[in-house]
Amino acid sequence: MAARRPRTPQERADHTIDKIGKLAAGAVKQVKAKSNPAIEIPIRALSNVAFNEQSRLIELGDSKQSREFFNVSMAKKYMQTFLVAEKCKDLLTSGKTTSIRDLFYMAKHTIKGAKENTFDDQTESDAVIEDLEVTLDSLREELHLFAAKRGSMVGPMVIVDAGDTINLGRMGSGGWSIPSITEENVIQFKSCEAEYILLVEKEAVWHRLNEDKFWRKNKCVLVTGNGQATRGVRRLMQRMHKELKLPVYVLVDNDPWGLYIYSVIKQGSISLAYESMRMAVPDARFLGLRSRDFKRFKLSDDVRIDLNKEDEKRAKQMLAYPWFEAKQWQEEITDMLKAGFKMEIEALSNKDISFVTDVYIPEKIAKKDWLA
Amino acid sequence: MAARRPRTPQERADHTIDKIGKLAAGAVKQVKAKSNPAIEIPIRALSNVAFNEQSRLIELGDSKQSREFFNVSMAKKYMQTFLVAEKCKDLLTSGKTTSIRDLFYMAKHTIKGAKENTFDDQTESDAVIEDLEVTLDSLREELHLFAAKRGSMVGPMVIVDAGDTINLGRMGSGGWSIPSITEENVIQFKSCEAEYILLVEKEAVWHRLNEDKFWRKNKCVLVTGNGQATRGVRRLMQRMHKELKLPVYVLVDNDPWGLYIYSVIKQGSISLAYESMRMAVPDARFLGLRSRDFKRFKLSDDVRIDLNKEDEKRAKQMLAYPWFEAKQWQEEITDMLKAGFKMEIEALSNKDISFVTDVYIPEKIAKKDWLA
Known part of the structure; x- marks a missing residue:
C-alpha cells in the first residue's frame, strides 16, 4: 500500500492555495516596485517537448515565456490568468470541484465600464487552465477542475x-x-x-x-x-x-x-x-x-x-x-x-x-x- | 415493488428462444409445402409511425413487408435474418450477452463455394437486428444484444x-x-x-x-x-x-x-x-x-x-x-x-x-x- 501517509484533503488544498497565493504576492510585489508585472509560464509547444530516455516519458523542457501586464498583446491573458487562479482558489477554499466548462461560466463576465468580456470562448479559459497547471506545477485536478468522466x-x-x-x-x-x-x-x-x-x-x-x-x-x-x-x-x-x-x-x-x-x-x-x-x-x-x-x-x-x-x-x-x-x-x-x-x-x-x-x-x- | 413475480433469467431466455424457434419452424413448414418461404416484418419507416394520443407514445403502425427467399432483391436479407436469429439463439442458450459490433463479427463469413460475404458491413447486421426486434416483439436486450453503455x-x-x-x-x-x-x-x-x-x-x-x-x-x-x-x-x-x-x-x-x-x-x-x-x-x-x-x-x-x-x-x-x-x-x-x-x-x-x-x-x- 502507499508508503507515505496520504495528506488530508485539507492539507492538499492548502498546499495549492499557497502556490496561488505566492503567484499573486509576486504580482503585488512587482506592482509596488513599479516594474511591469509579469508571470513566467513554461512553454507548452512541440518546441519545448522531448522524450526523456531515462524516465521514458514525454516531458516538457525548461523554456518559458513571460506574460506581461503592460503589453497590449498580453494584458488580457495576464488578467485571465489571475481570474482563473482566483476562481480555483474559491473552489479550493469551498472544497468543491467543477468542470472546465463550468469554470468558463464562473469566470465569464463583461468588464465594468467596457464592452469587453473576460472570456468569449471556452478555448480561452481552457488554455489558461493549462498555463496555470504548468506555472503552479499543479494538475488541474489539484486546482479542483476536471474534464470528462468516462470508464x-x-x-x-x-x-x-x-x-x-x-x-x-x-x-x-x-x-x-x-x-x-x-x-x-x-x-x-x-x-x-x-x-x-x-x-x-x-x-x-x-x-x-x-x-x-x-x-x-x-x-x-x-x-x-x-x-x-x-x-x-x-x-x-x-x-x-x-x-x-x-x-x-x-x-x-x-x-x-x-x-x-x-x-x-x-x-x-x-x-x-x-x-x-x-x-x-x-x-x-x-x-x-x-x-x-x-x-x-x-x-x-x-x-x-x-x-x-x-x-x-x-x-x-x-x-x-x-x-x-x-x-x-x-x-x-x-x-x-x-x-x-x-x-x-x-x-x-x-x-x-x-x-x-x-x-x-x-x-x-x-x-x-x-x-x- | 414489482407487482408480479419477475420471471427467472432462464424463463425469460426460454421465452425468446421459443419465439425464434417458431420463426424457424414457420420457414421449415413453408419449405415443406413448397411455397416461397417468407417472413412478415413490420415496417420501420416514418410512413408507419404515428403519435398515439392515448398512450402518448410514438408508435409503430401495422404495415408489414414480406421478406421472401425466392426474390433476388430479398434472398440475402432473408438469409441474414435467420443467421442473426441463430446467433441470438446461441447467445440465449449460453446465457451470454454481447455488443452489436461483436454480433457482426460472429455472423460474418464468406459463404462456402462463393465469394459472397454474409455481411460486408455492420450497418447490414444492425438493420437485421432491428427487423428481428419488431418481428419477434423482443427488445435487442432480450435477444442478449446491447449497444453502447454510458451513464x-x-x-x-x-x-x-x-x-x-x-x-x-x-x-x-x-x-x-x-x-x-x-x-x-x-x-x-x-x-x-x-x-x-x-x-x-x-x-x-x-x-x-x-x-x-x-x-x-x-x-x-x-x-x-x-x-x-x-x-x-x-x-x-x-x-x-x-x-x-x-x-x-x-x-x-x-x-x-x-x-x-x-x-x-x-x-x-x-x-x-x-x-x-x-x-x-x-x-x-x-x-x-x-x-x-x-x-x-x-x-x-x-x-x-x-x-x-x-x-x-x-x-x-x-x-x-x-x-x-x-x-x-x-x-x-x-x-x-x-x-x-x-x-x-x-x-x-x-x-x-x-x-x-x-x-x-x-x-x-x-x-x-x-x-x-
Missing part, C-alpha cells in the same frame, strides 16, 4: 471513494464508474487481491470479460476507458501501479489508434507533456492484437479491414517517434503496414464469443507474449 | 445487479456505472427511499449535484446519461417509474437538443418507434432551463448563446410535432425562437457554483414549475 472498473479490491467504502468485487454488470478526479484525497485503496491491471480500450470487450468473470479467475482489476483513457483513468492506473505495485496490461485494437492509446498511457502525449509524470506508466505492457496474431490464431479473412490513407500516414508518423524506436516496435508497425490491414479485438469473436477470455489473454500473459 | 447513478436505494447487492447510497464520487442491459433478469430493486428520479443531461452537472449530496437531502435517485440517454438508462428509468412509482424529472439545457433529449425520454423516437412501449415515460417532467428563466433568475447576458441556423431549423420542426402541440410547448419553443438565444445548465454557475443545487431544482420542484 468503468471492477476487480478483487476494496477502495474508499469520497468516504464511501466500495467493494469492486461486488459491482454487478455495471461496475464502478471511474470519477474525473482520482487523486488520493478522493480515492484511497483499502485492500487489494489483484495481481495486475487489465485496461481494455473497448467497453464491449470489458463487458465480455466482466460477464465471464475473467477478473475473478485471473485476479486482476478490469478497467475500460471507453476509447482513449481519460485523465481520471490514467491517474488512477498510475497510482495503482505505483502504490499497489501492480503491472499494467493494455488491450487495444490492431490499428494505429490502438497504438496511440497505448503510447499515451505509457509515456504521455505531446500536447499534455507536463502531466506525463503524474499520469504515465512507462512499464505498461502492450497486450493488444498484433498483425502476426492473424496467422497465429488462424483468424479468418473476414476480420481484415484494409488500412486507409489516414491509417498509413499515422503508422508512418509513429515509426519516427523516439518512443517507438526500439526494434520490437519498428517491427510491429512495419508488420502492420506490410500486411495492409487492421483488426479489431472483436475479430476474436469470429472464432468464439469467449475466445478473448478463455484463450487470447491468459495465453499471452502466461507466455509473456507482450510488447513493452 | 452513472447514485441515490438512496439498494439494487441487485447480476447477483451483487449494491447500495447506491454508498457509491462515492464515481457512482454506479449503468450497464447496457437493465432488464429485470439483470437488475432488481431491493429497497428504495427515493421519492423521485432526477435525470440530468450533463455529467458535469451530475457531479456537482453528487458532490453537494443533493440526492441525500432531497431523497432522489440521481442519474446522468452523459448526453442523450442510452437504451439501458431509458429502460432502467421506465422500470423505476413503473415498479417503484417514482416520478421522473429531466434536467437539460435550454436548446433544441435539450428538448429532443427530453422528448425521446417522454415518448420515444421516430427511428426506434417500436421500442417506445418499453422505454418511454410519458409522464416525465421537463425541469430543463427555459427561456423565461433568463429573466426570472436574473441571469447575466454573458450566458446567452445565439441560436444558429441549425437550432432554428430544429426548433421549427419541433413546433410541428404532434407531441409538442400542447399550448405550453408551443409557447416554450416560440419563446426560444423569439429570444434568439440558448443557454446551458452551467449558465447557472455564473450566479453561484451551487445555485443549481441550492435554488434552481428545489424551487422548481416545490413550486411545481415544470412542463409535461
